[in-house]
Amino acid sequence: MGNRGITLRSEDFSAWYNDVIMRAELADYAPVRGCMVIRPRGYRIWELMQAALDGMLKETGHENAYFPLLIPQSFLAKEAEHIAGFAPQTAVVTHAGGKELEEPLVIRPTSETIIYSMFSKWIQSYRDLPLLINQWANIVRWEMRTRLFLRTTEFLWQEGHTAHATESDAEAEALLILRLYRKFMEEWMAMPVVTGLKTESEKFAGALRTYSCEGMMQDNKALQAGTSHNLGQNFSRAFDVQYQTEEGSRDYTWNTSWGASTRLIGGLIMTHSDDNGLVCPPRLAPVQVVVVPIWRKDEEKSAVLEAGQRVEADLKKAGLRTALDDRESMKPGAKYFEWEGRGVPVRLELGPRDLAENKVVVARRTGGKAPSPMTDIGATVTGVLEELQQQLFEDALERREEHSHRNLDRSGFIELMEGQGGFVYGGFCGGARCESEIKEKTKATIRVLPDSEFRSPEPQDKCMWCGNKAVSEAVWAKAY
């Protein structure tokens, strides 16, 4: 346990993670197995994430809609791989309105089936394509082992579902979204990710191909942060989504689906936070800057408070999300402690001496403080926040590269995975057997076959595990 009442990362990463969440009041355990309550400070982060991501999706022509929570059990069975993948995780409604239902209803574990059943009604002609739909919704998957944000029985997400005339249109959409997710994760969450293709054993149940964004957490484990699937014609065939082509023939549509969830909040926490609690990237911080007026004597109070209000007004005018902590029942040190735990990026301290010099002390959540003129404080803090945002990204990137390993042999790989872990770039023969052997021996899985820009300058030409000819490079890691 650190001196802040938070378990140290170095002692127990998992306990640290929970402590950070509790200290920042981001979430709480619900009285239902595996479910969480997202508290206002956590939900506000989600709202800011939603606003950013939703804006990016709208800009690229996607429209939001809403489909039913409950799906007839028979729908799930229409796509063979899909039902095999999801059936064991479903929650089933058998009774409603005081009666037993004729057909049980499943709470959506994902919405492909219900959405493509509607698409078959809406899509007639090539003129109706592409159809670009997104939905913000809650999802239920009965998970055995749950962790706040990372894996909960119920979670919130967006799920995109699109229909296209050609395979290449669908592929382009899947890749567009992959890039969009990456941009969001890097620019908003300050979380660098490696993108690439999932192997057959790790792809979405029912997809042709799955692309993924993988972040590295501070314990060197990977977090799958968002996935984008080219579904081919699997679902359009299962749900008879056909359209008349420009030439008058009929064809099945090509589909994609893609999602990112409240799991991202877990990723944000594990990428940036420290032993003092949450560190929140400025662009997603519910409160970006807190003003703490300080006084000892009553005669100082009104002047300091008034200046604090003036400063807060200036910050608001600059478009910043602010708080003024004028609680009288609490000492400044206790306030600092609390706001640090909540991850507020910048704190402004303002005492009688600062006021006399027309200055405030600008303290950064990640360390360091210095006085700054009160004039133009909005612009000053805006600049500091931009710097912090950039710094968080660079620090995370540096940490990831430090823990990315290349040219390991089999025993080096095993040793690393038994020790500090990390991302391992190595040759892969493409064999499912190597994948499963590696998973069994080391708990590491192939996170992605990396996209070109992430590939090593000189990738191994032999499988890191079996020594046969490599068909591609792979990135291995233990994962959440």
Added chain:
Amino acid sequence: MGNRGITLRSEDFSAWYNDVIMRAELADYAPVRGCMVIRPRGYRIWELMQAALDGMLKETGHENAYFPLLIPQSFLAKEAEHIAGFAPQTAVVTHAGGKELEEPLVIRPTSETIIYSMFSKWIQSYRDLPLLINQWANIVRWEMRTRLFLRTTEFLWQEGHTAHATESDAEAEALLILRLYRKFMEEWMAMPVVTGLKTESEKFAGALRTYSCEGMMQDNKALQAGTSHNLGQNFSRAFDVQYQTEEGSRDYTWNTSWGASTRLIGGLIMTHSDDNGLVCPPRLAPVQVVVVPIWRKDEEKSAVLEAGQRVEADLKKAGLRTALDDRESMKPGAKYFEWEGRGVPVRLELGPRDLAENKVVVARRTGGKAPSPMTDIGATVTGVLEELQQQLFEDALERREEHSHRNLDRSGFIELMEGQGGFVYGGFCGGARCESEIKEKTKATIRVLPDSEFRSPEPQDKCMWCGNKAVSEAVWAKAY
């Protein structure tokens, strides 16, 4: 059937309502009993409603959070009236993860129970009060007869849940929200509402008092559009939500809850739309103004299209939500028809002659068109939209007053309810027997005991039904 392919209101109001929704592509029937799909054009209205209402709630100090979808059945039973009211409508999860659950879980029909169970954990002291929480969520109530938006098995809503130190604080909150709802309905939806208190038989299951906003639809029936409940200490006692007072004693909190749902979209439709389809108040219209360039000859096309793009850019610059309909496969008349059905408040027609005169034709969805200079078109259309918003409200208000009746006797009341219906203001003895007799005979119910500003200048001093002394005035109507 009208000449637009939409049933006439005067012929069959209910068929007209469905036709308007289908024509505007607001929603569709889902393959699950009583459920709907909210299509992009409908969902965008909901998003605009959410943004407005959410802003008003945040301004008044409320914070959003998220609580689990699934509630242990035993929770519902902790408040006696609550379980009696909601048990018959619940959908029940009995199996999950391939096993039968030890305790069945109910899909939330409302979230008081799960939320107050968390409040009991979070609230310790008077310093934690008031606690002002709101949640945007989906709700399931197993309804027997469903109608798109108005009554669906699943619907979307916001539900507020607050905890206060005193009864008067809770009462003030319940009334604050009632006023806030009214403001939203009047200023955004252009839907006038009568506010007041529900009678015992119509109040929320578990509440001390329920306040309601009641709109009048074009068939003169009432729509309960939003309710706000003073829950007293019913739930805090059931879930042991206690706090330490400033004086050091312990007391149960006083609570409120309040909600407004996607039903509001039904109210919007039935308040304003006409036999040509949807009429959407400008402030909630997904597209506020559509530009339709018109050309016959190829040599006209590029000039007209270019001018259309310029006009659209000007409209966007004025902050308006716009569309440019440059489809070549469709004639202008067909486009007008389509955009009218979608409820777009203003259409700009732009042909070669208009262009030569540097003008566009401004056509209003509710009738009338006139040329207007292309210069300052953003400001012109902004002004027209404001006028339209105001006009829709005034028209609805006038219609409501036209169909509000006072000083009817028993037989006059029965006759009215058998005929055209409307709101009837009359004396009420306070007796549950009169209420149930009236409901049985006329299908009318007491919508509210109206707030002072809605009360008649000279209310009847005797019960409109039994003739005994009236304890208050009541507003009767048939309702959705």
